[in-house]
Amino acid sequence: MNNPVFHEWRDKTLDDALTECRDLVEDPGFPTVKRWREQGGKVAGHFQVYFPEELAHAAGMLPVKMRGAPTEPTHADSHFGSYLCSIIKTSLEVAVSGKLELDLFVSHPICDAARNLAAIWGRNFDYPCQILYLPQNPNSAHSVTYLRDEYNRMKRTIEGVVGGEVTDDALRASVAVFNENRRLMRELYDIKRETPWLVSAEDAYALVSIGGMIPREEHNELLSTLLPQIKNRSGRQEDRIRIVFEGAFCEQPPLDLVRMLGRSCYVVDDDFLIGMRWILEDVPIEGDPVFNLAESYIERSSYSPVQHDLRKRKEDMLLNRIKVARAEAVIVAAAKMCEPGLEEQVAYTHTLDETNFPYFVSEFEENMTSFEHLELQVETFLENLLFA
Amino acid sequence: MVSDKHEELVGRGNREGAQLFRDWFGELSHTAETGGQAAYVFVMGSLNEILKTFDLPVVFPEINSLQTAVRRVAHEYLAEAEDYGYSPDICGYVKADFAMLQRGGDHPMGQVPKPSIAVLTNACNTYIKWAEIWERMFEIPVVTIDIPGTREADGQTWSGHVDFDNDRRYVEAQLRELITTCEEVTGKKFDIDKLREVLHHANGISVGWKKVLELNKTRPSLFNALTDGTIFLGVANGFRGTATGSAYFERLVEEMEYKAEHGIGTLTEELYRLIFVGVPCYPIFRRFNEMFTEWGGTFIHSTYLWFASGGTNRGFEYDTARPIESLAEGVLISVRDAMDSMFHQDRVLADMIEGYHVDGIIYHPIKSCRTVSTGLADARRYLSKHHDVPSLFIESDMMDRRVVSEAQMKNRIDAFFEGLASRRQQATIG
Numbered sequence: 096m097n098n099p100v101f102h103e104w105r106d107k108t109l110d111d112a113l114t115e116c117r118d119l120v121e122d123p124g125f126p127t128v129k130r131w132r133e134q135g136g137k138v139a140g141h142f143q144v145y146f147p148e149e150l151a152h153a154a155g156m157l158p159v160k161m162r163g164a165p166t167e168p169t170h171a172d173s174h175f176g177s178y179l180c181s182i183i184k185t186s187l188e189v190a191v192s193g194k195l196e197l198d199l200f201v202s203h204p205i206c207d208a209a210r211n212l213a214a215i216w217g218r219n220f221d222y223p224c225q226i227l228y229l230p231q232n233p234n235s236a237h238s239v240t241y242l243r244d245e246y247n248r249m250k251r252t253i254e255g256v257v258g259g260e261v262t263d264d265a266l267r268a269s270v271a272v273f274n275e276n277r278r279l280m281r282e283l284y285d286i287k288r289e290t291p292w293l294v295s296a297e298d299a300y301a302l303v304s305i306g307g308m309i310p311r312e313e314h315n316e317l318l319s320t321l322l323p324q325i326k327n328r329s330g331r332q333e334d335r336i337r338i339v340f341e342g343a344f345c346e347q348p349p350l351d352l353v354r355m356l357g358r359s360c361y362v363v364d365d366d367f368l369i370g371m372r373w374i375l376e377d378v379p380i381e382g383d384p385v386f387n388l389a390e391s392y393i394e395r396s397s398y399s400p401v402q403h404d405l406r407k408r409k410e411d412m413l414l415n416r417i418k419v420a421r422a423e424a425v426i427v428a429a430a431k432m433c434e435p436g437l438e439e440q441v442a443y444t445h446t447l448d449e450t451n452f453p454y455f456v457s458e459f460e461e462n463m464t465s466f467e468h469l470e471l472q473v474e475t476f477l478e479n480l481l482f483a
Numbered sequence: 484m485v486s487d488k489h490e491e492l493v494g495r496g497n498r499e500g501a502q503l504f505r506d507w508f509g510e511l512s513h514t515a516e517t518g519g520q521a522a523y524v525f526v527m528g529s530l531n532e533i534l535k536t537f538d539l540p541v542v543f544p545e546i547n548s549l550q551t552a553v554r555r556v557a558h559e560y561l562a563e564a565e566d567y568g569y570s571p572d573i574c575g576y577v578k579a580d581f582a583m584l585q586r587g588g589d590h591p592m593g594q595v596p597k598p599s600i601a602v603l604t605n606a607c608n609t610y611i612k613w614a615e616i617w618e619r620m621f622e623i624p625v626v627t628i629d630i631p632g633t634r635e636a637d638g639q640t641w642s643g644h645v646d647f648d649n650d651r652r653y654v655e656a657q658l659r660e661l662i663t664t665c666e667e668v669t670g671k672k673f674d675i676d677k678l679r680e681v682l683h684h685a686n687g688i689s690v691g692w693k694k695v696l697e698l699n700k701t702r703p704s705l706f707n708a709l710t711d712g713t714i715f716l717g718v719a720n721g722f723r724g725t726a727t728g729s730a731y732f733e734r735l736v737e738e739m740e741y742k743a744e745h746g747i748g749t750l751t752e753e754l755y756r757l758i759f760v761g762v763p764c765y766p767i768f769r770r771f772n773e774m775f776t777e778w779g780g781t782f783i784h785s786t787y788l789w790f791a792s793g794g795t796n797r798g799f800e801y802d803t804a805r806p807i808e809s810l811a812e813g814v815l816i817s818v819r820d821a822m823d824s825m826f827h828q829d830r831v832l833a834d835m836i837e838g839y840h841v842d843g844i845i846y847h848p849i850k851s852c853r854t855v856s857t858g859l860a861d862a863r864r865y866l867s868k869h870h871d872v873p874s875l876f877i878e879s880d881m882m883d884r885r886v887v888s889e890a891q892m893k894n895r896i897d898a899f900f901e902g903l904a905s906r907r908q909q910a911t912i913g
Contacts, residue, residue: 236656435612
């Protein structure tokens with residue numbers, strides 16, 4: 096595409112640019128995706144948590160992260176029963192309401208609800224709607240080979256959508272773009288961890304989040320421009336508790352909730368949109384790029400309650416996240432009706448009890464609008480720590 | 484006058500199934516008391532074929548849990564798990580199992596042994612979270628077998644297709660790794676001839692199960708898929724790969740063929756032939772069924788009998804000449820079919836409407852199981868749009884009686900049957 100799809104932040108002060116980023120994140124109309132389509136581009140919508148976006152990018156598609164939206168599921172509600180998390184409904188809502196037009200939809204068997212999505216989508220849309228089977232047995236010696244083959248299958252599907260071949264060289268170029276993107280996001284998280292007073296929790300969240308709705312080249316340009324400005328801010332450290340927020344690996348808390356947290360404490364690490372930061376190091380450029388992506392998913396990756404790996408017991412991973420972030424407390428959250436999140440909460444809290452580490456348990460929903468009660472509880476929790 | 488053969492055959496499957504079930508639990512209690520080894524497995528891909536080769540008794544926590552609901556004590560277990568911290572919004576099976584293990588394996592039907600190994604597939608994500616609990620509790624080997632399912636509607640591939648062969652190789656590699664783990668856990672050397680024997684018995688069950696389900700096409704239907712079918716299902720799972728299980732299904736086929744030949748149906752005078760979609764309402768198991776049979780509704784089929792048998796309904800027969808390769812292929816095809824029965828069941832139901840003379844479809848999504856329930860409303864919309872078949876959508880649970888409203892359910896069921904009666908009357912008038 097020749098024209099940027101997100102231009103509002105350009106030639107603005109840092110604060111105004113960040114305001115534009117937050118506005119885009121909260122806009123349920125997906126304006127950047129619309130602009131992409133108006134230029135003739137195709138769109139690959141992929142549901143949480145992780146998708147090898149390089150495959151779609153190399154084909155010239157815009158990979159868009161499907162992570163629900165701050166909207167009411169008025170059209171989608173009749174497609175679902177009760178007892179479901181919000182993100183399942185609002186993700187379909189943005190599609191059936193026409194707010195987000197796709198050429199390909201991919202979901203993953205991350206949880207019992209989400210694994211139904213490809214079938215549901217397929218009954219309602221004519222474009223390819225598929226499941227990408229990411230391994231839940233990464234401990235098998237054959238898992239990387241299997242995943243390479245599965246990625247190659249997805250690559251063929253994508254080639255069918257765009258009507259052209261995805262070459263290894265194109266894929267290597269995309270891997271390089273995404274490596275740079277992941278490096279910039281790591282840099283942002285370094286700022287959160289080392290100088291959290293320079294960037295608010297909500298701004299950091301927005302800066303990562305918009306990567307899922309604009310081309311990564313644009314995201315790289317934005318981060319490369321704004322991160323140095325953030326580092327040069329003249330903020331001052333305040334006496335606030337450093338916390339880790341855990342439980343937003345899939346459904347996302349509303350930006351207002353993140354804002355509320357940022358008013359009360361420093362969010363020095365979290366699992367917000369962890370799929371975008373899933374791969375922790377550069378994916379090797381040399382060799383078979385599909386194999387490299389598959390190997391990186393398994394061998395150079397983060398953790399979440401919906402990815403099983405015997406080497407990554409989740410409570411141990413959380414303790415390590417806390418340690419690396421030098422956090423003083425943790426908010427153990429789960430989206431309402433999120434089975435894996437709610438189950439992991441039990442393991443987390445019992446481990447934190449055993450280690451006598453302060454934590455606050457909460458549930459959230461992407462559509463929640465009232466935070467007064469929660470804010471009061473969080474502040475009380477934090478004050479207890481500050482003045483204990 | 485009722486002949487001796489009639490006396491012997493009719494109802495034999497239920498009688499023998501119930502006895503086998505009691506025997507099975509008796510053996511598990513014995514294992515628990517003597518400190519023997521046991522494997523914890525799940526119904527969708529139990530891998531009984533390999534575990535039986537190592538003489539490992541299998542424990543199905545899903546069956547243990549549903550038994551607490553049928554015996555009306557589930558609420559005690561759920562409350563204990565929730566006191567520990569588990570949410571009311573998660574799977575009731577997990578919570579009942581957790582509480583039972585916290586009680587040291589005390590179960591209404593006996594004593595459940597501790598696991599030496601847990602084997603699961605990715606057919607249900609809660610399996611994975613559930614096994615992680617055991618991993619923490621017992622520090623045992625937990626083996627997750629990835630079974631890649633159908634990627635999109637009508638997108639199944641078969642042997643010779645590059646995607647199928649990739650998946651089959653992955654499953655086979657994982658099965659070989661499982662065999663190594665079983666050798667380590669049991670201290671026994673793998674015996675491929677014993678695996679052949681187990682596969683032979685498993686074939687007997689698969690062939691019999693498929694035949695029994697197909698025979699219910701008969702009018703009147705020969706068994707109630709919701710009640711009788713659940714007994715057969717228990718044997719298909721618990722005795723998979725055993726001579727006992729194979730013989731049971733051979734005799735069950737004999738019974739059903741006899742009933743078909745003599746026009747012997749269930750105890751209900753069949754007025755409406757129904758298909759059940761979902762998981763049974765175990766907290767009011769008998770009463771739930773009665774609310775339909777009182778109107779002359781019989782459940783001739785149930786998707787539960789497909790997915791909860793791990794896709795054994797497909798009747799896949801293993802090639803004992805190449806046991807591990809064939810097992811991989813069979814597990815892949817069968818468990819994939821089980822998943823299709825949950826996510827793409829609208830395709831199969833559409834094909835059954837005419838051949839099975841279906842009068843209505845009962846969708847029963849439940850709080851506890853999002854795997855089965857998430858897509859049902861949409862699948863119902865789709866089926867209603869493309870086929871002229873009445874359906875009913877009632878939500879409750881398989882474990883938690885707090886979300887089972889019998890009066891509300893009855894109102895809706897009554898209204899559904901009134902609609903069916905009116906529809907039939909109008910069709911008669913023309």
